Amino acid sequence: MRPTIAADEIGRAAADDTGGRFATLSFERDVAAPTTVLWQAWTAPAARAVWAAPSPSIAVAFLEADSWVGGREVSLCKVEGRPEIRCEVGWLELQPPARSVNYEMISSKGVTRSAALVTADIRDLGARSRLSVTVQLSSLADDMEAGYRQGFAAGLDNLAGVAERTMVLERVIRAPRSAVWAAWMNPEALPQWWGPDGYSCRTKRIDLRKGGEWVFDMIAPDGTVFPNHHLYHEVRSEEAIGYVLLWGENGPKHADAWVSLADQGGATKVTLGMVFSTAAEFQEAKGFGAIELGLQTLGKLERFVQTA
Structure with a gap:
């Protein structure tokens, strides 16, 4: 998942020494799709490429996409006129269709901006599913909590829409x-x-x-x-x-x-x-x-x- 990198935010440090550089963020979505479908939408590279960009102004290009334990996903987030943001995801645990754990590293111009541990749990609600995501965030260069909150919220909204039209x-x-x-x-x-x-x-x-x-x-x-x-x-x-x-x-x-x-x-x-x-x-x-x-x-x- 990518933090929001709207054009007026890329390249602008959000550091605030009065705020923490560590945060635990929680997100939840009820999705009108069974767990097997939501799992595929969450983990399959072809599906992730559909919902990855948090907004239409951001283009996401996938360089690698290997969804297995030990595999990684590497992508570039681009906004015209701004530096590229590199996102590396590494899959640490995959228990289909119930749970995944991955790390996420965000960098720009070769400098790491943040690291996060992302845990996703999927619960069966009959014809629907509930996705609960926990992000343990460490901002290494600056405080990126707000960007993560916005980016994950938008990305999970996209994911829900994609899962509901996935077969x-x-x-x-x-x-x-x-x-x-x-x-x-x-x-x-x-x-x-x-x-x-x-x-x-x-x-x-x-x-x-x-x-x-x-x-x-x-x-x-x-x-x-x-x-x-x-x-x-x-x-x-x-x-x-x-x-x-x-x-x-x-x-x-x-x-x-x-x-x-x-x-x-x-x-x-x-x-x-x-x-x-x-x-x-x-x-x-x-x-x-x-x-x-x-x-x-x-x-x-x-x-x-x-x-x-």
Whole structure:
């Protein structure tokens, strides 16, 4: 999470010798999403990139994004005409879907400004979830408490909105992770199983690598054609894929999506997540059965790898 760095604040020391440089901050949000969805929105790099900026005037560029214990996330926060702020997050504990602990280091021009320990707890409220975040802050160069309060408040508001338009599908596939990865990243194999039961894919271009794309038509059993365009921005071998879904070639964005693969004693847990561009698109997708159709797609993947 990034403290607020509005244009009139960047580069301006907020030091106040009469105030403390240490603070414990608490935040809480009730979110209209189940815990598994909120967890993905909180930890998945593709989702974090959607809600990370505390305000539209701030651009956040991710340089690294590895969400596992021992992994780190490095990003730059930019406001025109002001020095960049570097944020490094290191994951110390991940207990899905209930608890995470990470450190956060904020620096500018090579000088560390603050360090913080961030603990997030997610509680099941039925169809809703409660996110409680505690930030133990140490301001090394100046007092940044106010910025942290504003930044976390705005970021968690963004997160709540993102979680409420996020769809998460999970399936444990009885096949090794290497086999599942090969089926997903083989340009000949992917079109054979992608899509719900009865659907087929007609590929125009396919380049399954970071910076690559897949331009294809998905064809329904009744012959209806649905143009698709996937743009891949993250590919980590046998671990994760991040991509953007467009409505047809170079069309408007439909969703930010990700896939993660986790070994489960010789089987593979597959998580497919999507943050829809608008709440209306999310509701429309749910309405026509996107969850059920997506689970059918993962079922086709399992059948494919078991017969390959």
